[in-house]
Amino acid sequence: MRLLHTSDWHLGRSFHRVGLLDAQAAFLEHLVATVHEHRVDAVLVAGDVYDRAVPPLPAVELFDTALHRLADAGVPTVMISGNHDSARRLGVGAGLIERAGIHLRTDPAGIGTPVVLTDAHGEVALYGLPYLEPALVRDQLGAAKAGHEAVLTAAMDRVRADLARRPAGTRSVVLAHAFVAGGAPSDSERDITVGGVAAVPTGIFDGVDYVALGHLHGSQTLAPRVRYSGSPLAYSFSEADHRKTMWLIDLGPDGAVDTAERLDCPVPRPLARIRGRLDDLLDDPALTPHEQSWVEATLTDPARPAEPMARLTARFPHTLNLVFDPERTGSDTGASYAQRLRDRTDQQIAEDFVAHVRGGATLDGPERTVLYGAFDDVRVDTAEREVGR
Ligand SMILES: [Mn+2]
Numbered sequence: 001m002r003l004l005h006t007s008d009w010h011l012g013r014s015f016h017r018v019g020l021l022d023a024q025a026a027f028l029e030h031l032v033a034t035v036h037e038h039r040v041d042a043v044l045v046a047g048d049v050y051d052r053a054v055p056p057l058p059a060v061e062l063f064d065t066a067l068h069r070l071a072d073a074g075v076p077t078v079m080i081s082g083n084h085d086s087a088r089r090l091g092v093g094a095g096l097i098e099r100a101g102i103h104l105r106t107d108p109a110g111i112g113t114p115v116v117l118t119d120a121h122g123e124v125a126l127y128g129l130p131y132l133e134p135a136l137v138r139d140q141l142g143a144a145k146a147g148h149e150a151v152l153t154a155a156m157d158r159v160r161a162d163l164a165r166r167p168a169g170t171r172s173v174v175l176a177h178a179f180v181a182g183g184a185p186s187d188s189e190r191d192i193t194v195g196g197v198a199a200v201p202t203g204i205f206d207g208v209d210y211v212a213l214g215h216l217h218g219s220q221t222l223a224p225r226v227r228y229s230g231s232p233l234a235y236s237f238s239e240a241d242h243r244k245t246m247w248l249i250d251l252g253p254d255g256a257v258d259t260a261e262r263l264d265c266p267v268p269r270p271l272a273r274i275r276g277r278l279d280d281l282l283d284d285p286a287l288t289p290h291e292q293s294w295v296e297a298t299l300t301d302p303a304r305p306a307e308p309m310a311r312l313t314a315r316f317p318h319t320l321n322l323v324f325d326p327e328r329t330g331s332d333t334g335a336s337y338a339q340r341l342r343d344r345t346d347q348q349i350a351e352d353f354v355a356h357v358r359g360g361a362t363l364d365g366p367e368r369t370v371l372y373g374a375f376d377d378v379r380v381d382t383a384e385r386e387v388g389r
Pocket of ligand 1: 008010047048082084189190215216
């Protein structure tokens with residue numbers, strides 16, 4: 001069975017000041033063309049369909065168009081909600097849409113009920129796990145405790161229980177939206193840390209043949225049968241080196257991943273991160289290939305030059321972001337505030353702050369529980385507001 005795996009469309013998102021709706025429409029055209037060209041048997045969309053719980057109208061209209069195109073293509077499609085989606089809003093009409101062969105899985109109650117497709121070698125059960133916000137679904141799933149690992153384990157237990165009741169040799173696919181350990185994040189995922197932990201171990205997904213993951217925006221392979229497709233478009237300059245693709249997966253008669261091919265998505269405009277003194281950036285012939293790119297420029301001039309944006313856009317008209325990182329002189333080697341915060345979680349930064357104001361005394365266990373609990377409460381408040389509770 002041939003699967004096309006994509007995720008993290010983030011319809012309605014813009015890139016700095018540039019709207020991406022046209023690029024997102026072009027991607028969806030490309031998706032439908034790919035379905036035809038490669039004779040795809042099923043499309044898997046692993047969450048973050050929209051960028052926001054309440055997306056702008058043009059994004060909703062684009063999604064509506066995509067649903068019609070996929071239904072017209074006659075290819076079964078399984079979609080789950082991600083942490084950016086409002087599961088309940090996205091799920092409105094799911095019962096009707098299902099009649100058109102598009103299976104929107106946004107309700108944890110349906111985790112153990114797969115979409116079953118058949119090919120020459122038998123049945124394939126596709127389980128859609130919507131993004132599971134631990135505090136909101138823990139009781140419903142009967143999870144032993146809060147946290148991503150506990151609720152995803154409870155969800156996967158339901159999947160494995162259903163699979164065990166099916167004929168031997170039934171192949172299985174899971175769609176999930178999660179941060180799985182070993183994956184590399186970028187700057188454009190929203191943090192999902194709970195209790196100080198964001199990631200779950202790969203072993204959670206044991207027992208199924210293919211796991212189509214969403215959440216991380218870079219394409220990556222955690223195991224031959226556990227993959228992130230990544231987003232179809234770059235949503236931050238940290239993705240400048242990404243190759244944006246979908247996975248074309250051939251699931252063999254025995255459930256093995258026979259082939260996995262990366263299919264390129266259309267690139268609306270390349271990304272470039274350039275760095276140096278302003279005069280050098282304006283003169284350097286090596287930068288000619290980036291003149292029409294979306295540019296993030298880091299200026300290293302010791303003194304901030306006059307009108308840097310106006311001068312940069314004369315050569316790089318699509319400059320979207322300007323960063324100042326002056327060269328250090330003499331004994332002044334201090335890293336900038338942004339540099340010191342890079343790659344640190346909110347929890348780590350808060351812990352350091354507490355230690356700093358207490359003259360170096362770090363948090364003990366109970367204090368850490370209180371601090372992390374405060375972060376979790378803020379996230380749950382936000383999540384509850386987004387589902388309209
Ligand atoms: Mn995402």
